[in-house]
Every structure is written in structure tokens, then in C-alpha cells.
Amino acid sequence: MHHRSARPTIKEVASAAGVSTQTVSRVINERPDVSPETRKRVQDIIDELGYQPSALARSLIRQRSYTLGVVTSGLRFIGPSRTLGGITSTADELGYSLLLKEQPRFDANDVTPTFQKLLARHVDGIIWAVPEVGENRSWVDHLPLDLEVPVVYLTMHPSKTVSVVSIDNCKGARLAVAHLLEQGYRHIGHISGPLDWWEARERLAGWKDTLGEAGYKVRDTHWVEGNWGSASGAQAIRTLHDQYPEMDAVFVGNDQMALSVLQFACRTGLRVPEDLGIVGFDNIPEAAFFWPPLTTVNQDQYAVGKMAVEQIIRIIETAWQGEEPTKPETTLLAPALVIRQSSLLPRELGEKEVSLKGD
């Protein structure tokens, strides 16, 4: 049975209005060359029938779909979802639809089918919102298929050859460590994320560099690698506490692991922030309600999504106007430190520590 659609076609509108389909087309596209009477008559029929032009047919003929492909990964985590939120609202605002694909694994390397599927649906551009993990960016500079559409990559190292939007994780780490130093902490450890993640490496580098520049020696015993999960944080802080007994503060790679550090302190009777200053990363909504409230680095992932959409649409529109293609550009968004109790040393204690020098 050929399930006849209730949705009218342009042809039906045309015959109902007693004009050609072309005239209807002119009306729905708001072309000037239609007489006011005809326009009104057609518009009335359109309203009456609830006619809506087929975006599919339009895409086919215009060679333009006003659709963006979005490839994401890890929707079970809050970060990627926030970015996606920025993408959805901005795309909607600018009149684009979204075709969504989720990669089951962060480190999937066979990306060709994903691109193929998106291209088969004629997307005008692609936002690659999978974070850089391991070798999962090795293909960007020599894709087997030549992409006929622009791509913007999220959360990866700056690049000369492709467009990128990322948070400046290194900067965020620097803010965190500088703050701890300023508070008077002098033995600042670090629990990193998994080092195959670009973001984890950046945060580690920010910690290391800031300490180095402040004249402190950084030893391998001063940091431990976690895997973002709270459980790994629990393990990491135990190790770190053992191998770096002088440690008086710790910069933790994300808030989930920082939560475990708080719990560790609570269990072992360490006072936070007096005995141990703690700074996390991400500013998850719960962080303000940990005990004590957690100082952390806020990253605006919504903005990452927003900028990605704005940028890719700029590229698309430029190309469509036949102008010179815009050169790839990397946008690094600066994160901000959110200072709460977990790192706020009572002033006198801070001052005292300042007088004791050294590593």
C-alpha cells in the first residue's frame, strides 16, 4: 500500500491556486516578480493547506542542504553534551539543521564511513566534536577521500592546516597553579588525566611549566596519572600522598578525581585547605557543593560548540559566495578560575608558608 502523504506538494498548491508551480515557488521564496494579487491567492492556499516545501527536494536542486554533520563521542559525559548544546542552539539560530553521529569510541580510527554517510546526505559542513585521544587525529592531514565540505575540529591541538576550536587547557592549569602559589602553597602535586588525551597533556604541561617558571623543581614523584574517573583519583591521591609527603596542595585534572581527593582528606583527617589545598578542573555543577566547596577551572564548553558552528557557517557562506576560501584558523578559548574554599588559605597561614622557601 502506497501510504499517500498528507503533506501537499507544490503541484497541488499550484493547481489549487490555478497557477504554475513556478509561481508558487516564487511566492515561497519571496521573489519580487509576482503580482500582489497572485501572491495573496497563493499564500492563502499555502496557509490553508499547511503547505511546507520539501527541504529534501530543495537540497537536491540547490546543491545545498543547510545541514551540518556533527560527530561526537562520549555523550554519557557532561562535557561533550554541553558542547553539543552550544551546537544545537547556535545552528538553530542560524537556520541550519543537524545530522548527528556518535562514535562509539574516542579512539576510533576508521573515520571514513562516518564521513561517507554524512556526505551521502549532502551536509554543507562537518563539526568533528570528538576530543583528541591517542592517534585519533593522525588522519586529518591526509584524508583518503577528498572532502568537498569544510570541517571544524574541536578539542585538539592548534593546527596550521585545519580549523580548530579548543579550550586553552594549558592556560587553565596555569591559572590553577598560579593561584595555589599565590595562596602560599609550595609543594603542589598533580593528578593528571590519561596522557593519551591531549587535554590531559596540556593540563600537565601547564602545571609543570608554572612551577618551573616559579623556580620550583618538578620531580616525577610529584604527579600521578589518573583516568578521569573518581576511582582512579582515589588511587592516585594515595600514591601521591605516599611518594610526595611534603605535598601541601594538589592540582587535579578534573573535578571527579578531585572529589576523591576531598574524600581522601576527609578519611585521613587532613584538613582542606589548611593541610591540603585542592583545585580541580571542569566546574561541574556539583563542585560548588562539595565539602569544602571546590576551587576549579571553569571551561565554557557550550561556547566551544557555539563558536564551532559560527565558524563553519562563515566558511560555508564564504565558499558559496565564490570568494577566496578563508584560511584555517585555530580559536583557543580561555578558561577561568573559580575560587572556592578548597584552596583558600587563611591569610596568616599563607603568609607563614611564604617565608619558608624552596622545594
Add this chain to the structure above:
Amino acid sequence: MHHRSARPTIKEVASAAGVSTQTVSRVINERPDVSPETRKRVQDIIDELGYQPSALARSLIRQRSYTLGVVTSGLRFIGPSRTLGGITSTADELGYSLLLKEQPRFDANDVTPTFQKLLARHVDGIIWAVPEVGENRSWVDHLPLDLEVPVVYLTMHPSKTVSVVSIDNCKGARLAVAHLLEQGYRHIGHISGPLDWWEARERLAGWKDTLGEAGYKVRDTHWVEGNWGSASGAQAIRTLHDQYPEMDAVFVGNDQMALSVLQFACRTGLRVPEDLGIVGFDNIPEAAFFWPPLTTVNQDQYAVGKMAVEQIIRIIETAWQGEEPTKPETTLLAPALVIRQSSLLPRELGEKEVSLKGD
């Protein structure tokens, strides 16, 4: 400049292979009526050129897009994102693409444009993944436009007229309260979510009913309404503690608010679980690392998304085969209690409490 696509068309493949487009079509659709030699020749050209049929053109002619529309809201929260994760992976598995729209507000009531846009892109079905809040379901039974595609609604009250997939929130609350009773708690308060949310009302009802059935009187002073956020939880527990001093346990509408209750206990010197048993709802990843670890109700939101996709595809395929349309059905997924320390009373204390009877 007419940006000529690098992607070959069926016509180019056909002429390169020296056959008609029709034959190419037969090859890509794996029709039997092509000679092995022809098939091979065509297939070779296809591989060589990297030809990929246009899903757009196919959708147009087949009147079927293998695309699902997904309408979500609140991607900044972890719940909707998890559901979306279930949707993406299941759709991918079953060979469907997803067109994603996010409603800026939960209680948006003007849904017609959203449907229109999706229909204009010829989606085969729609998953309405916005939770029921306020009057935002008032239109389901009398949509102004007649939908030519099936819709599955998520997270709303069971219905006879439309297909629904929801978590059984009432059941979840019952599990929580029954567990607290079993532990020996006798004065169980509740912090609800905002009552314009269907989920919040269900959880409230589950709490109330379970207590009632166990023979306890439920007073209005025994519960307070929150708004899901941790800050509201902090306010709520203070109020509740004042107006219900005998309270020895509290069932909290979600984990974020429960976190504030833990913090309140910590600050006021109440011991958890000895002086105050706590059970949350949602099982956010952090809950296991709160101090003490939080007993909570786990809801499998990923499964909600998965079932929604499976169900809508079943409906689509059935309709397409011209069979009787399947009747609307409501699927209620049972949540599960995850017992952790925050509600686990030392046995002797539990027993003692059991002997004291009453409200």
C-alpha cells in the same frame, strides 16, 4: 562559481562502466538480475571512483529517508544526554540517521514549527525526548497538523493514545523508601523535585504511598519541594530539619540535592547514616564517591533512548509493510536501587529502632 562536487554521480559511474545508470542502480542495490561480469565491472568502477549514492535523491524517490527526528531539551544536564547516547548508538546500529533539534526550554508549547521542520526533511519518525513539564504535553492528543509519521514520547505519563517510553519513577521511589524502612528508619522525609515535572510528582507519590501503606501518616511538614539544583537542596534540608525534627532519614528527589543534604549533615554534625539516612535518585557517577557514598536509585536513561529507537523503527517498518498499524504502547522501565553507605544502618541500631513503633 558553481563549486563542482568531487563526488561522482551515478551517471558518471554508468558511463565509465559503459552501462546504463539503471544497471549501476541494480548493482548498488544488490539486485539479482545483473550478470556477474557486469556486476564486477561496475563494482570496480564504483570502488575506484569512491562512488557513494546520494541518500538525498534516494529519500526523495523512495519516500523514505531512514532518518529519525529527535527533539531533546536540556543537553546541559546529564540525563537527556544519556538518553541521547542510547538513541545515537541504537539508530546507528539499525541503519538510521538522526536529525537533532533541541528545544531551548522544557516548557515550550509552540511545537508546531519543530514538527514542521522535521517533516520538511522527510523524517520517517520522531522521538520526542523532552521530559513532561507543566502543560508541555497538552497538545499530544490534538495536534493541529496531522502527523504523517509516528512519534514516540519519552519521560511522560503512560498513555492509551500515544507511544511512550519512561522510567517508572514511582517504583524507584518505592524501592528507596522500602529500603529505608527495612533499615529501621521510621521518620522518613522527602525533598521533591519541582512539582511541575512529572518525574518529581511520581517520586513524591512513591514516597507517600509507600509510607502510607506501611502504616505511617504523612504530613505536609514531612516534605519540601526543591528544584533539582544543589542550592535548592541546601535550602530544603534546612527547612525540613526545622519543621520535622524527628526525621531520621530522607529520600531526596535527585543526587544533586542529596549532595547538599550530605553537606548539611557534615556541617551540623549529624552522622550519616546513624543520625540521618539518605537516599538519592539518578545514580550520577559522582554519587559513589560522595562521603559517605550515596545510596541512590539508578535509572537507565541510555536504555530509554535505546527502547525508543527500537520501538519507533518497529512502528515504521510495520507501517511500511502495509500491515495493521501497531497500537500505541507504553513501556515503563524499572529502576534499581544501588545501596551504599549513606543508608546502611549498623544492624544493632536498626534493630533497636524497629522496636520503637509509630509516626
Add this chain to the structure above:
DNA sequence: CTGAAAGCGCTAACAC
């Protein structure tokens, strides 16, 4: 087994 013709719903390029 293979090809020619028609058409999905729409619009660009011409006529009139």
C-alpha cells in the same frame, strides 16, 4: 539480463 522513459518535489533559465 539490460536499457529507455518517467518522475520523486523542487528551482534555474528561458520564453512569452
Add this chain to the structure above:
DNA sequence: GTGTTAGCGCTTTCAG
């Protein structure tokens, strides 16, 4: 101003 013709990339008859 408005209609006609052609065609976007594909598939479905229907011949041969």
C-alpha cells in the same frame, strides 16, 4: 508577471 522546459541524482515501471 507568469508559464514552459529541463534537470538535481536516483529508482521504478516496462520494453526488449
